[in-house]
Amino acid sequence: MTHNWQVRTVTDAARARIAVARLATSHGVPAVERARLAAALSDRLRRCLTKGGGWVLTVDVPGSPGEARTLRAVVTPSPGEAAADRGPWTVSVPCPEPGREDDTTEVTGDPADLSEALLGADEDTSVVLDRLAEQERLVAFHRDELHQTNQGVLALHAELDAAGRAQEEAFAAERLARTEAEDARRRLTFLADTSAVLNASLNHDEIVRRLPELLVPRYAHHVDVWLFDSEDDRYGSTSHPRAAVRAARTGRPQYAAGHPGGLPGVEDQPASALDPDRPLLCVPLLTRRTPLGVLTLSPPGDRWDPDDAVMLMELARRAGIAIDNARRFEHNRDIAETLQRALLTDLPTTPGLGLAARYLPATHGLNIGGDWYDAFRQRDGGLITVIGDVTGHGLHAAVMMSQLRTALRAYAVDGGSPGELLTRLHGFLNHLQPDLFATAVIARFHPDEDTLTWAAAGHPPPVLRLPDGRVRVLDAKPGAMLGIPLRQQIADHTERLTPGSTLALYTDGLVERRAEGIDPGIERLASVLGSFGPEDLDTRLDDTADRMLRPLLSDSERDDDVCLLLCHVHGP
Incomplete structure (x- = not known):
């Protein structure tokens, strides 16, 4: 409408x-x-x-x-x-x-009609205003909610920001801790490796020589080792910084520089007049008794890290102990070697028979053991040659070797064959030292006889070179080791001797190798002995003994003593 x-x-x-x-x-x-x-x-x-x-x-x-x-x-x-x-x-x-x-x-134009219309319009306006007020209240309510939400978001952002900063600080602390742990591990590893190198040697000259090689250039620019009782100045300079002298007198580490070092347990001193531009750390080489020297180091950079300095002081302490141990070992070794060689007598001169002996101590330990050789005459004119080995190593084995040698000489005065002498030595050792054992081989030569009599007790077999160059291993059944808890009667064996024959007696240190046993070594010994000519054995027996050892002992490191006794029957 x-x-x-x-x-x-x-x-x-x-x-x-x-x-x-x-x-x-x-x-x-x-x-x-x-x-x-x-x-x-x-x-x-x-x-x-x-x-x-x-x-x-x-x-x-x-x-x-x-x-x-x-x-x-x-x-x-x-x-x-x-x-x-x-x-x-x-x-x-x-x-x-x-x-x-x-x-x-x-x-119509009636005022009442117009007034009613005006009031109706006002009524609609009132409704609109009420609705508007309601909307405003709703807007205000939502505005408050939005404000509170914004405040919560701001608070959440603040918490997240604080959590982020805390996490960054935790990560930084973790990285720092990891770095410090890695540095500590590096120092401990270096200290352990260096200590192993220093303690692996029993030569104090070698230890002093290795110290600068181990420290330069990682932890030091220069290293000087001052040993108080050194006969010369081969370990360092002849002039020593004042801080080194003070460290020697007080026994405490000293730091000489133009600025404080800030190193724990170290006394600060003025810069050295010998090297004023470089800091010096002087650490005494302490032992159980008294300082034996001073280790002076200059840093690889401007100064040391405190933790590195602590590690260097601990290394100096260990180096001092290692040097002291090496010196003690060298002193005891010299005494032991002197004793060992004093127990080995000179070989007698016998017409028609040449003798040559060599003794080489082990390169490890005190250089003293139970290997021994001897040669002496009996009353009937016969010549007893013997070579033996007492189990074990060190001074106790050397003492027992000396007692066995003395007992053998005493038994041989009254005569007796090699088997009989070994049987008596077996009883002597079993009674004197039940927990100690020995091996030995005895060979008897007589100027009026053309035979060789020999007997062995648990010892490697003798090797006989015939005049024509052929070599035989005298592997007749030996007796058991001397000193074992067993009654035994050791038998004699005889071999016909002709002029130009050579008998080799030896200990297992000459032929035995860990990787291959003893038989290949005996074969090598027989081959080397057969390679010499008659003139070498007749006129240069001592030189022949040295020449035999060279191919048999190619390795300079020996775990056991070595004895060799050559007996050569001269030609007509």
């Missing part, structure tokens, strides 16, 4: 506005929509009146149920007054309810 109003004056506009408001009310348009429709229509009509001329307000409302539920208002110029700038204006609002056909569109 369509309604039209002509508008030329303000009154026409007011009546048309009132009529439209009543239509909207009758069609169930909500108050807010009515207020919006009235405000928009009033604004448009005011503009039209400002422009002047006549205007037509047309309102379409739904009439039948099938039509769209919309109220549509259109303002157009009156016929005959249209202009290019006066196009139609349209506004629409929903109509929830069907309209009622009555005279609501007729608006």
Whole structure:
């Protein structure tokens, strides 16, 4: 259904506005929509009146149920007054309810009627204002919620930022701890490796020589070792810094530099006059009794890290102990070697028989052991040659070797064959030292006989070179070791001797190797002995003994003593 109003004056506009408001009310348009429709229509009509001329307000409302539920208002110029700038204006609002056909569109000029319309408009405005107030309260509520949410977000960001900083600090502390642990591990590893190198040698000259090699350039630019009782200055300079002298007198580490060192347990001293531009750390080489020297170091850079300095002082302490141990060992070794060689007598001179012996101590330990050789005459003119080995090593083995040698000489005075002498030595050792054992081989030569008599007790077999160069290993069954808890009667064996024959007696240190046993070594000994000519054995027996040892002992390191006794029967 369509309604039209002509508008030329303000009154026409007011009546048309009132009529439209009543239509909207009758069609169930909500108050807010009515207020919006009235405000928009009033604004448009005011503009039209400002422009002047006549205007037509047309309102379409739904009439039948099938039509769209919309109220549509259109303002157009009156016929005959249209202009290019006066196009139609349209506004629409929903109509929830069907309209009622009555005279609501007729608006009179009665003041009561106009007042009622004004009050109705105010009522719609009040509803709009209430709705607006409700929306404002809702906006304020949501604003407060948003503010609180923002505050929570800010607090959360602050906590996250604090947590991030704490995590960064934890990571930094972890990296620092890891770096410190790695540095500590590096120092401990270096200290352990260096200590192993220093303690591996029992030569104090070697230890002193290795110290600078181990420290330069990683922990020191220069190293000087000052040993107090050194006969010369081969270990360092002849002039020593004042701090080194003070360290020697006080036994405490000294730091000489133009600035404080800040090193734990170290006394600060003025810079050295010998080297004023470089700091010096002077550490005494302490032993169990008294300082034996001073280790003076200059840093690889400007100064030392305190932890590195502590490690260097501990290394100096260990180096001092290692040097002291090496010196003690060298002293005891010299005494032991002197004793060992004093126990080995000179070989007798016998017509028709040449003798040559060699003794080489082990390169490890005190260089003293139980290997021994001897040669002496009996009353009947026979010559006893013997070579033996007491189990064990050290001074105790050497003492027992000396006792066995003395006992053998005492038993041989009354005569007796090699087997008989070994049997008596077995009883002697079993009675004197039940927990000590020995091996030995005895060979007897007699100028009036052309035979060799020999006997062995647990010892490697003799090797006999015949005049034609052939070599035989005398491997007849030997007796058991001397001293074992077993009664035994050691048998004699005889071999025919012809001029030009050579008998080799030896200990297992000459032929035994850990990786291959003893048999290959005996074969090598036989091969070497057979390689010499008759003239070498007749005229240069001592030189032949030395030449035999060279190929048999190619390795300079020996774990056991070595004895070799050559007996050569001269030709006619």
